[in-house]
Amino acid sequence: MSAATSGETLSPTGTEPAAATTVASGHRRWWQRTGLTSAISVASVIVVLAAWQLCASQGVVDEKLTSSPWGVVQSFRFLIDNGQLGSDVASSARLFGVGLGLAIVIGGLGGVLIGWWRLVAAVFEPWIAILYSMPLIALLPLILVWFGISFSAEVVMVVLISVFPVLVSVITGTRNVDQELVRLARSFCGSELAVIRTVLFPSLVPYFVSGVRLAIGSALVGVVVSEYFLGNSGIGGLIVTAGENLQSGEVFVGITILALSAIVMTTLLRRAERRISQWRTR
């Protein structure tokens, strides 16, 4: 694990504008330069895993309840061999992809409309304020009534939970656009659409990315929650069923997959943003 990736995994939910993360690399202390911090991070993980394994195999804790790293690996193998893991991951990934995709499209377009036109904002802002501040999981029984136990009910839940981070972030970004650049574009007879395309969209990139980064986390929550309650399928279903059957190893398999996919997606997103925003750092 390199210094850069360990730094990223420590703050997976960072909301700070992306510019801040790229500038700070100039002055590093000796223990950062020598990679000591990343060595400590790796050691920290290894120590905990080793302690867990040791406690389980020495009977300090009941391995039936806590499982152990080796137990988790065996559960992994077992679930891969009987084909369950593959289909569960595929099913969760489909729900996650459709839900997050819709949330990004709705949040992105809605955020631009609401941020750009005051009248649109007047219509939607009270609803955003109400929905964004409440625990949306409370709506689950209603969704169940309206959509039944179905894929669409699950998608609705995921979208509902993950749309607001994107929406709110894009609204903020749209309102923060440099008004002088907007004036400049208008002075060149730029049409409203041209102003939005050439001034607004490029300046939205960091806001959009940090919205999506938060939405990835929320969408995973949405996926697991709706699989728990609405379908008993996918990784969420796997975790619930395994828990009920006291298969803690399989529970940890599900948890590990969720954690890893969150880290991988956030990291990829950060890389992508760095590539688009090269003008910031050069």
Next chain:
Amino acid sequence: MSANVSLTSVGKTFAPGSRPVLDNVNLEIQPGETVTLIGPSGSGKSTLLNCIAGMEPYSGSIAIEGEPVRKPRRSVAMVFQAPHLLPWRTTAGNIAYGMQLQGGLPKEDQRKRVEDLLELVKLRDARHRYPAQLSGGMQQRVNIARALAVQPSVLLMDEPFGALDAISKEHLQAELQGIVSAQRLTTVFITHDISEAIFLGDRVIVLSADPGRISAELTVERPRPRPLEWKRSAEFQDFYSFLWKELQQA
């Protein structure tokens, strides 16, 4: 290429009932003429320029080539005080920006024009750099090149050199004078630097504050190109003290 600009009893009040910012401004600008506007802060210089650019409503009438001005038009280009470059576009990309917004020009011609302008404002070597990597003077040259790229007949400039150091300022004044007279651009140039107003202007208009009115006018009869040394001459000093006295009363 050049156009006349005519202002007849132009007035501007921001809030109803408040004192006017501009009051009864009358001005005829000839095709190819450079008029510099000078005045204390609060004399409504920038407001007047925005009105001419069609970016601000006003009372009275403003006409460019006989057509009344109500919204921004393609033949008029504005150069703001701050460069306002798009930070995610390179020098070349920024120069092309206004042109692309106006549209209607084939890609090949756009490229050619950007090429010529890079040459004109001496930014060839900086073509791939982003605004954050340019000095203030270079950024302002990009700003001017972006305005020239749309091949305007009227150029409106709002204190474009205000934030620059004395040396870059003089360089740019000399360059701008060359460009403007070569292309016979009708130019309205705002400044609060008296010698800049004289050096660049065919005519210097003094605006008084509160409300903004034309309080004096000076015709600078001196053929172009005007060398920078001319600024150190007795003739120039006479112009300077005349305007300085007028500004004291404005």
